[in-house]
Amino acid sequence: MDESMRGAAGNGVTTWPARVLLLIATLLLVLGTAAWPARASERVSASLVADTATVTPGGSFWVALRLDIAEGWHTYWRNPGDSGEPTRIDWELPEGVVAGDIHWPAPEAIPYGPLVNFGYHGTAWHLVTVTVPEDWPEDRPLELRAAASWLVCKDICVPEGADLTLRLPAANVSMPQPASATVLAAARERLPAAFDGRATFAPQPAGAGGEAAGNQLVLTLAGLDPPDEVTAAYFFPDAWGAVDPVAPQRLTRSDGAVHLATVAGSEPPGETLAGVLVLEPERAPDDPGRRAVVLEATRDQAAAPAGTPGAPASAVTVGAAPGLFVALGLALLGGLILNVMPCVFPVLSIKAMGVLRHASDRRTLRLSGLSYTAGVLVFVGLVAAALIALKAAGQEVGWGFQLQSPAFVAVMALLVFTLGLSLSGVFSIGGSVMGWGSSFAGGGGDGGGGARGSFFTGALAALVATPCTAPFMGVALGFALTQPWPVALAVFLALGLGLALPYLALTFLPGTARLLPRPGPWMERVKQFLAFPLYVTAAWLVWVLSLQAGAGAVFAVLVAMVLAALAAWLLDLAQGLAGARRSVAGTACLAAGVAAVALAVWPRAGASPLPPTQAETDANRPAVDARLAAEPFSFARLDALRAEGAPVFINLTAAWCITCQVNERLALSSARVAEAFRERGIVYLKGDWTNRDPEISRLLDGFGRSGVPLYLFYPPGSDRPEILPQFLTESIVIDAVGSLPAVAGDTDRTKGSG
Amino acid sequence: MMSRNTLMPPQCHAVARRLAFTLLLAAATIAGSAWTGQAVAAAAIGEPAPPFTAKTAGGETRSLADYAGKVVVLEWTNHDCPYVRKHYGSGNMQALQKDAAGDGVVWLTVISSAPGEQGYVQGEEAKRIAGDAGARPSEILLDPDGTVGRAYGAKTTPHMYVIGRDGRLVYMGGIDDRPTTDPDDIKGATNHVAAALADVAADRPVASPSTRPYGCSVKYRS
Numbered sequence: 001m002d003e004s005m006r007g008a009a010g011n012g013v014t015t016w017p018a019r020v021l022l023l024i025a026t027l028l029l030v031l032g033t034a035a036w037p038a039r040a041s042e043r044v045s046a047s048l049v050a051d052t053a054t055v056t057p058g059g060s061f062w063v064a065l066r067l068d069i070a071e072g073w074h075t076y077w078r079n080p081g082d083s084g085e086p087t088r089i090d091w092e093l094p095e096g097v098v099a100g101d102i103h104w105p106a107p108e109a110i111p112y113g114p115l116v117n118f119g120y121h122g123t124a125w126h127l128v129t130v131t132v133p134e135d136w137p138e139d140r141p142l143e144l145r146a147a148a149s150w151l152v153c154k155d156i157c158v159p160e161g162a163d164l165t166l167r168l169p170a171a172n173v174s175m176p177q178p179a180s181a182t183v184l185a186a187a188r189e190r191l192p193a194a195f196d197g198r199a200t201f202a203p204q205p206a207g208a209g210g211e212a213a214g215n216q217l218v219l220t221l222a223g224l225d226p227p228d229e230v231t232a233a234y235f236f237p238d239a240w241g242a243v244d245p246v247a248p249q250r251l252t253r254s255d256g257a258v259h260l261a262t263v264a265g266s267e268p269p270g271e272t273l274a275g276v277l278v279l280e281p282e283r284a285p286d287d288p289g290r291r292a293v294v295l296e297a298t299r300d301q302a303a304a305p306a307g308t309p310g311a312p313a314s315a316v317t318v319g320a321a322p323g324l325f326v327a328l329g330l331a332l333l334g335g336l337i338l339n340v341m342p343c344v345f346p347v348l349s350i351k352a353m354g355v356l357r358h359a360s361d362r363r364t365l366r367l368s369g370l371s372y373t374a375g376v377l378v379f380v381g382l383v384a385a386a387l388i389a390l391k392a393a394g395q396e397v398g399w400g401f402q403l404q405s406p407a408f409v410a411v412m413a414l415l416v417f418t419l420g421l422s423l424s425g426v427f428s429i430g431g432s433v434m435g436w437g438s439s440f441a442g443g444g445g446d447g448g449g450g451a452r453g454s455f456f457t458g459a460l461a462a463l464v465a466t467p468c469t470a471p472f473m474g475v476a477l478g479f480a481l482t483q484p485w486p487v488a489l490a491v492f493l494a495l496g497l498g499l500a501l502p503y504l505a506l507t508f509l510p511g512t513a514r515l516l517p518r519p520g521p522w523m524e525r526v527k528q529f530l531a532f533p534l535y536v537t538a539a540w541l542v543w544v545l546s547l548q549a550g551a552g553a554v555f556a557v558l559v560a561m562v563l564a565a566l567a568a569w570l571l572d573l574a575q576g577l578a579g580a581r582r583s584v585a586g587t588a589c590l591a592a593g594v595a596a597v598a599l600a601v602w603p604r605a606g607a608s609p610l611p612p613t614q615a616e617t618d619a620n621r622p623a624v625d626a627r628l629a630a631e632p633f634s635f636a637r638l639d640a641l642r643a644e645g646a647p648v649f650i651n652l653t654a655a656w657c658i659t660c661q662v663n664e665r666l667a668l669s670s671a672r673v674a675e676a677f678r679e680r681g682i683v684y685l686k687g688d689w690t691n692r693d694p695e696i697s698r699l700l701d702g703f704g705r706s707g708v709p710l711y712l713f714y715p716p717g718s719d720r721p722e723i724l725p726q727f728l729t730e731s732i733v734i735d736a737v738g739s740l741p742a743v744a745g746d747t748d749r750t751k752g753s754g
Numbered sequence: 755m756m757s758r759n760t761l762m763p764p765q766c767h768a769v770a771r772r773l774a775f776t777l778l779l780a781a782a783t784i785a786g787s788a789w790t791g792q793a794v795a796a797a798a799i800g801e802p803a804p805p806f807t808a809k810t811a812g813g814e815t816r817s818l819a820d821y822a823g824k825v826v827v828l829e830w831t832n833h834d835c836p837y838v839r840k841h842y843g844s845g846n847m848q849a850l851q852k853d854a855a856g857d858g859v860v861w862l863t864v865i866s867s868a869p870g871e872q873g874y875v876q877g878e879e880a881k882r883i884a885g886d887a888g889a890r891p892s893e894i895l896l897d898p899d900g901t902v903g904r905a906y907g908a909k910t911t912p913h914m915y916v917i918g919r920d921g922r923l924v925y926m927g928g929i930d931d932r933p934t935t936d937p938d939d940i941k942g943a944t945n946h947v948a949a950a951l952a953d954v955a956a957d958r959p960v961a962s963p964s965t966r967p968y969g970c971s972v973k974y975r976s
Contacts, residue, residue, distance in 0.1 A: 082909040082910070082971060083909055083910040083967075083968070083969060083970060083971035083972075084970075084971070085933055085934065085935070085968065112971050112976070113900075113971070113972070113973070113974035113975065113976045114900075114904060114974055115909055115971045115972070115974075117971065149934075151836075151935070153970065153971070155871060155872060155973065156834065156835075156872045156970070156973075157835060157836060157837075157970040157971075158836065159836045159934075159935035240966045241966060266926075266964055267964065267966075
């Protein structure tokens with residue numbers, strides 16, 4: 001039709017052959033074929049289809065460029081994804097006639113090797129509205145000319161195009177074109193609906209040390225409310241580069257909202273993120289279950305998703321969440337257990353010995369106990385507030401997250417070392433500051449100073465407790481972080497209360513104080529001995545730092561420690577001097593102290609630390625590496641392994657997590673465990689959370705945890721992994737995997753994939 | 755020791771107190787403010803370009819390190835891709851290569867098509883195709899297993915990268931801003947690679963360091 005009609009149009013409609021053709025065309029239109037394939041390659045045949053048989057002045061109607069695409073080939077959406085080119089229509093229209101932009105059907109994500117494109121298979125409808133001006137002559141037919149061009153690809157790509165013409169006679173009343181009106185209505189029905197809820201997105205900084213390249217992005221839709229069985233969604237961004245097409249998109253829900261966590265592309269979105277969200281994207285495009293909405297999300301600065309953004313839905317079954325009272329109880333218990341952890345015990349012991357001194361002075365004791373408790377609670381409250389705020393800002397954080405900052409680790413090492421020096425007797429920190437002077441050494445009866453000292457000791461105890469994640473705490477704190485902030489705060493404070501409880505009991509129950517041995521010179525020796533757990537803690541923190549920030553940072557913090565020791569010595573010296581000499585020593589002490597802190601913080605404030613790659617980390621743990629070959633954890637790897645039916649054991653760990661290190665040494669690095677894994681072809685995935693890693697945070701979130709360790713075992717074909725306890729023994733691990741029969745002849749599995 | 759407490763020099767006493775305070779406060783606040791983690795992207799603007807070693811069409815082995823101190827252009831190609839043909843058929847790519855060579859820029863054409871896929875060629879054929887087209891790359895690198903392509907995240911043919919003299923990536927993206935196969939679009943298009951090379955030559959920061967690459971997908975081994 002097009003060529004002949006084009007000719008007719010050129011001659012005007014008054015010539016009789018044109019009238020005949022017009023008549024034939026009208027007849028054919030009414031008979032139900034609104035368009036002719038203007039051009040058909042072996043890959044694509046293209047046609048123009050209208051939902052009307054006639055044009056009326058001032059009216060508007062729908063036209064579609066229909067592409068019928070051969071099996072195995074695809075054309076592209078408005079954003080073609082990693083490669084390709086969108087289909088285009090260049091209209092040539094009579095004056096006053098306006099064709100709108102293409103209304104694009106929801107595309108499919110089409111993987112090609114390591115790339116993903118956005119486009120169409122089968123039949124693609126590119127819908128356009130055409131508006132006819134009011135003054136359109138009633139007897140003038142409308143000729144729509146379209147130069148369509150598209151790229152069609154399979155394993156190769158072919159650019160194609162067609163000049164299409166559609167001619168519609170004019171009429172007073174619009175005459176629908178029944179057959180094509182029906183198909184166009186159906187095509188319109190399938191267009192993504194406008195989303196009328198609230199859509200926001202929150203970008204997140206990249207995780208260090210993880211495999212996630214680029215920036216994390218969480219899209220939140222309030223008011224979409226998909227049916228419960230919807231487990232997957234895919235967001236197609238309008239703008240190239242806004243979202244990485246290759247990155248997995250993980251759907252989670254919290255009351256009234258859905259969250260989709262993925263990774264921004266090379267041009268992350270600015271203030272808005274527009275595109276099409278498809279629910280159940282794996283379904284065929286004409287499947288009614290494949291719902292699509294078109295939306296424009298705005299950047300979310302403040303409000304946080306109430307749930308757990310980014311928790312993977314498909315890969316993970318959420319573990320049973322404890323109730324509030326169980327969580328409070330667990331937190332309390334966890335706090336109690338923290339007291340005997342190597343990082344807290346020395347501090348607590350010193351306080352306990354202070355009780356001996358003041359056993360007679362009930363009032364001072366109680367004041368001290370209350371102040372200590374207040375100190376713990378205030379510090380824990382501050383950490384909780386920081387956590388809740390960061391979580392609200394969309395950060396993937398959890399308990400112990402402070403230790404992911406090398407600057408924090410360096411400062412902690414310095415602090416713990418300085419405390420150790422004080423216990424060793426190198427110097428005495430002002431009693432009114434740390435509380436030891438007044439309570440341990442009996443620094444006078446001034447209740448005010450003692451109370452303040454106790455307050456700081458409490459805060460200090462809570463601070464040094466940070467690295468020691470006690471069992472029970474993981475569950476409770478994980479629960480807390482998924483709750484509204486008052487509940488979260490309550491759980492954290494319960495933890496603090498647990499930490500403070502032993503000392504509080506000691507000061508309030510005179511009976512317990514009487515159970516303690518009598519004070520004497522032995523206390524000084526115990527105090528000096530207790531410096532050594534602190535030195536060990538400092539040594540361990542320096543090791544953590546070496547993994548996080550490399551040898552340069554270790555050197556810096558070691559020099560900082562020497563400066564701190566110098567400052568401590570000068571302080572003690574100055575106390576024995578008078579006059580000008582004292583001023584000189586005091587000034588030098590000040591200078592050395594400031595230099596030490598500056599040195600501990602400064603080298604990492606600007607420079608980015610060297611994130612430990614898995615290889616590096618493992619190189620530092622030859623004992624583990626030699627026995628059980630670990631692959632770095634990623635969702636992609638986990639999904640792939642589970643898809644091929646391999647059993648998977650996941651170990652989420654961090655260098656600064658003592659429990660994790662102990663478990664790795666005692667349980668996971670044993671030859672028997674390695675043998676059990678090899679026999680069963682179990683792939684060992686290790687997620688190192690020493691530095692921030694959003695994928696690991698998401699996995700933890702998925703199990704209601706906010707910190708490491710977490711051990712998971714996925715038997716083949718099972719959706720529900722077994723969650724192992726936080727304290728592992730060889731036999732716990734072997735029992736967990738023992739249900740799986742040994743695979744003969746597949747003993748190299750872990751090695752091969754490692 | 756405690757008896758000296760009261761004799762403590764006021765300066766240091768105050769400092770000790772302030773230090774303790776600062777450390778405690780730091781514990782609660784530092785974590786929020788001192789994230790210093792950085793993503794380790796495969797290829798990122800301003801970061802050192804991913805190192806690689808590959809065989810040339812002539813059978814020699816070349817590494818990125820061989821070109822230390824020089825400006826290097828990486829061009830991903832597939833001679834049968836219509837987008838590549840647009841730029842070779844029009845002479846656009848050859849002209850760019852010639853200008854680059856004149857400025858002492860190293861031009862590496864990379865073929866990441868896997869065996870059996872479109873654009874896969876062996877050394878002799880690669881040289882012949884380049885010769886027929888009048889192409890002037892410094893080397894043609896054969897990357898049939900896609901190692902170099904994946905290290906850079908090369909998605910399309912053409913996909914262009916420019917590495918500065920300091921070995922850092924200064925440009926990645928399309929050859930120009932007209933993502934079509936129509937050679938008529940070359941005239942009037944902004945050539946991003948030429949612009950990036952001009953910026954590098956003038957010691958300016960590259961104005962558009964990252965643009966959308968366009969073309970056929972790189973035919974990696976799936």
